[in-house]
Amino acid sequence: MDIDNNEILWQNYNMDRDRPLKWMIGNLQLMLKQENDDVWLSHQYRKDDEDESAGKRGVINNESIGSSSPEPSVEELERSRWALPRNVNIVSLKPSFPQLPIVICPENPFRLFPGVDAQIYVCIPICINLCIPDENNLALIKISSVELSYTWFGTFTEGNLCYWISSSARRQIEVDLYRNYLVICPIHIQNNSNEELFVEKLCLHVEGLEIFQDKNQLWSNVTKVSYNGSDHISDIKIIKGPPTEIPHAKMIVESSKPTKKGFSTKTFLALKNLPGIGTHFR
């Protein structure tokens, strides 16, 4: 049973012994099949050359992702087997943010004059949790909808391992940004320093964000970033509640690390500005 891409993904699904459940979410093909008393889970990421619109790794493309794709052979899939209680017939899909902070690299970097603020919209690919509601939401699999690559943000001794994505970082929200496997994260940047801010990369700490659902589109809270200069760390504040674009959206995922007040962290530091990569080689 193929799940239509336009349906709301985040719901319960009945397992049927005769017909496996198949989802196509982002680059991910996920399949659940019951065989005797076992449940087989298999997944595969579509390669770039199978679907041009999927783009290169980590690049969140704005082109349409088609729901039809070549059926992968069993050998190509990564499979896992679960022995579940017999009375389990329902599974559910739940979204979550990736477990690491995200370094966002705007396709077209931009500059902010001192005292100026700007809001950008960034799309973050969600992680999919296939859960069993009857078993206390036990997650059978937690997997990203798009294969993400890693990067390092910060100094060699004090940095963080992060995921890396390239984004168009649009200033206005447009319907063509809408994808059921992406969370639209509004980021409000305020340049409080006396210097020009060149937004070439920024690190988004997703662990403090909640996920809101508006029809089939996911949104996060607004993150307010105050830049205080290159020698200072930035102040981050997460605005409670849904963004103004979707005031009545329903919160479906709480933040994994709630913060009552704001926090401060390095947000705009770029590693290539640091010494030691070339000179300390060997």
Added chain:
Amino acid sequence: MELLSTNIGNITELLLHPRTLSIVRCGFWIVIGIPLVYQISKWIRSLLSKRFAAQQGMVVGNIVRYFGLIIIIVTVFKELGFNLTPLLGAAGIVGIALGFASQTSVSNIISGIFLIIEKPFEVDDLITVGSTTGLVLSVDMLSVKIRTLDNKFVRIPNETIIKSEVTNVTRFPIRRIDLTISIAFKEDVKKVRETLLDIAANNNRCLQEPEPIIIISGFGNLSVDLVFAIWCRKEDWLSLKNEVYEQIKNRFDEDDIEIPFSHLSLYSGLGPQPMPIQIVQNKDNK
């Protein structure tokens, strides 16, 4: 009735006898005190391991356990009527003698304390000391126990570690893989550079930043030697190294980039002249 009351009186007298009470108290210390000391040391170890490092929990837990046991032993001896003053005096003399005899052990203990304070590595870190590389199993008062990658158990005295150069391989979350690659002199280095960068760009486990680096390390006898340095998570280091080497071999084969190898040329007589070959016909073919 009188006999019964006499017996009860005797039993009561026996139970209330100071000697009996001492034995009961000794029993209490042994039966309740020792398990309690072990339990408390276990709690402290568990609590400190969670809050700080595992080895700090281990060491403080051991100190608490030994200290508690010494107190129990001293108390039990005192209850049994032993006068500990001469024993402690003798212990002082024995201590001096032992001190001279156990300089190495004391040195190891002091080194162990420095190791705990300085914390150059923790339990489960991969370290190299001298020619030994392995995972740290424990950091004890006298020694550090290591499990080598081929599953050997190695005990290194703390003093040796303090005196030696120690490399903590897994201290930082990311590591660099240096891949040595040789290409034939006829190859276009620019094309090879693009191929290598493309391999890194298409591998999810290669970090985007720090960016991969390609350095020409020199001209060898047979080849142009390159170092291709990519960054990865520390847990991916070995598997990614294998994977990228395999990808390089496949891509070089696809793109007709030659990996040179040693050739052996045979000459006879004068070097510049080719080897003379004489064709000898069989008698049957005449």
